[in-house]
Amino acid sequence: MGLPEQTAMRRRLCGAAGWLLLLASLVAAVASDGPAVGAMVWLCQLGLLGLALIFLLPYRPGIVLWRWRWAGTGSRHSRE
Numbered sequence: 001m002g003l004p005e006q007t008a009m010r011r012r013l014c015g016a017a018g019w020l021l022l023l024a025s026l027v028a029a030v031a032s033d034g035p036a037v038g039a040m041v042w043l044c045q046l047g048l049l050g051l052a053l054i055f056l057l058p059y060r061p062g063i064v065l066w067r068w069r070w071a072g073t074g075s076r077h078s079r080e
Helices: 007-035 035-060
Strands: none
Touching: 007 035
């Protein structure tokens, strides 16, 4: 996709941050709606947001990858 390569340490830190954010959102959903409904709503929202990301990425990569404006343009990887 044209994104710069990340070091192994940065990949681990980003992965850990992602898991912690997912856990924090699950805890917030359970705290606001109770264990049964909160977990169900959290799973449904996670699935719908994943589908939105999957469908947006091929057609509008700029929306998903707004931070890296050159990503998705093929500037680093040519098709030659």
